[in-house]
Amino acid sequence: MKSVRVLAISALSVSLFVASAAPACAGNFGVSPLDVQFSPQQKSAVLTITNDDSRPVSLRLRAMRWTQGANGRDIYEESRDLIFFPKRIEAQSGESKIVRVGVGEIAPDREHAYRLFIEELPPPRVEPRAQSLLSILITIGVPVFVSAGNVHSDLAVSNQQWVDGKLQLSVVNSGGARARISRIVTDTGVVVTEGLDGRYVFPGITKVYTVTPPAKICDQKTGILRLETDSGIAEVPFVAPPLCGA
Numbered sequence: 001m002k003s004v005r006v007l008a009i010s011a012l013s014v015s016l017f018v019a020s021a022a023p024a025c026a027g028n029f030g031v032s033p034l035d036v037q038f039s040p041q042q043k044s045a046v047l048t049i050t051n052d053d054s055r056p057v058s059l060r061l062r063a064m065r066w067t068q069g070a071n072g073r074d075i076y077e078e079s080r081d082l083i084f085f086p087k088r089i090e091a092q093s094g095e096s097k098i099v100r101v102g103v104g105e106i107a108p109d110r111e112h113a114y115r116l117f118i119e120e121l122p123p124p125r126v127e128p129r130a131q132s133l134l135s136i137l138i139t140i141g142v143p144v145f146v147s148a149g150n151v152h153s154d155l156a157v158s159n160q161q162w163v164d165g166k167l168q169l170s171v172v173n174s175g176g177a178r179a180r181i182s183r184i185v186t187d188t189g190v191v192v193t194e195g196l197d198g199r200y201v202f203p204g205i206t207k208v209y210t211v212t213p214p215a216k217i218c219d220q221k222t223g224i225l226r227l228e229t230d231s232g233i234a235e236v237p238f239v240a241p242p243l244c245g246a
Helices: 216-220
Strands: 004-006 013-018 024-026 029-032 036-038 044-051 057-068 074-078 082-085 088-091 096-103 112-120 134-146 155-163 166-173 179-186 191-193 206-211 222-229 232-239
Touching: 029 134, 036 044, 044 088, 057 082, 057 134, 082 112, 088 096, 096 134, 155 222, 155 232, 166 179, 166 222, 166 232
Parallel strands: 024 134, 036 134
Antiparallel strands: 004 029, 013 134, 029 044, 044 096, 057 074, 057 088, 057 112, 082 096, 112 134, 155 166, 166 206, 179 191, 179 222, 222 232
16 A cells, blocks of 8 residues: 655655754655545545654644636645544554544535645644754645546647647546656657646646656657646647747
């Protein structure tokens, strides 16, 4: 079973609790699994949170509805669709805690997305030995997806253009489930990018990605771009600009 370990930086967000302007310290806790998938047949799941730090940790859990707006911008709103317990956790060093998560009735039109935020809370008081430290409080957002049944993503590139040496791709998802882009490669195996900002494209959303392709793509001039996702591959022809690599 995979888990995510968090030290000084969270992939989602980091907040600061300042004791004084000094060196930083951070919590260290793990969450498993990395995401949760609900279906009409499965409406409950279990998360395991483990405190790997040498000190106790206090955590707060919140559920947020996760949608995407213009250009695929992530939007979070308070939601009561998810049922979870407990909402607060106190874990000693080395201790693991179980969080039970469930979902109520969701309209079966398409897949719905949420995040269960696990937020580290500041200590009730600053110990004298820690007064010269800057404490970094970690927040992890575990993706929770509620499937509407037999729905799938349908990814395509609706537009592409070169701007100042960078390639802009307008990616549209016409399906009823999310698509997660892992990387973009050419038909000859040239890796265009493996690090995308915002890999998810939700149903009915068009998202614009701007990438800086490697110089090797200029040697090819024309070919096929392949968007590799967790549910398949979307392909689109491309033509390198006249001054590519100049």
